[in-house]
Amino acid sequence: MYPSLFHLKIALFMKSVIRTELAPAPVGPYSQAIAATGTLLFVAGQVPLDPATGELVGHEDITAQTQQVIANLGAILKAANTHFDHVVKTTVFLADMNDFAAMNAVYAQAFDEETAPARACVEVARLPRDVRVEIDCIAIVPN
Numbered sequence: 001m002y003p004s005l006f007h008l009k010i011a012l013f014m015k016s017v018i019r020t021e022l023a024p025a026p027v028g029p030y031s032q033a034i035a036a037t038g039t040l041l042f043v044a045g046q047v048p049l050d051p052a053t054g055e056l057v058g059h060e061d062i063t064a065q066t067q068q069v070i071a072n073l074g075a076i077l078k079a080a081n082t083h084f085d086h087v088v089k090t091t092v093f094l095a096d097m098n099d100f101a102a103m104n105a106v107y108a109q110a111f112d113e114e115t116a117p118a119r120a121c122v123e124v125a126r127l128p129r130d131v132r133v134e135i136d137c138i139a140i141v142p143n
Contacts, residue, residue: 015088015140017115029108030119034088038140041080045093045136046072047128062099062132066106069135074110082141084110089138092121096132103133 016035023032048057048068058064077083094103127134
């Protein structure tokens, strides 16, 4: 049997989505696991700071803060010659788990639900500069 176009696309990116019915199905834009080969990029946690000014974006607005965090991650991925399609794992840190739905709505715009990276999301006591969200990631850098 020939692999589907979906599998060919994933093979080109050195990223394979792992799914099993023997574990809980994802309940959002993330995968149970990702198998990755090639060079890995470990991106430090990004907070909602405007890179031009160094100022906090969004103050108490979780949507605006998450948009800035995603933009910051995207800029770093681009600088490393990779992009969101090559992200294999993220960790989301929230100051308040009540912000999850709003954060997740923005997060879902960056990651296709069918090929989204594995993800962990935790509530923490405090984040740098008292921001509401921080996200880090691991991505593949294609050869």
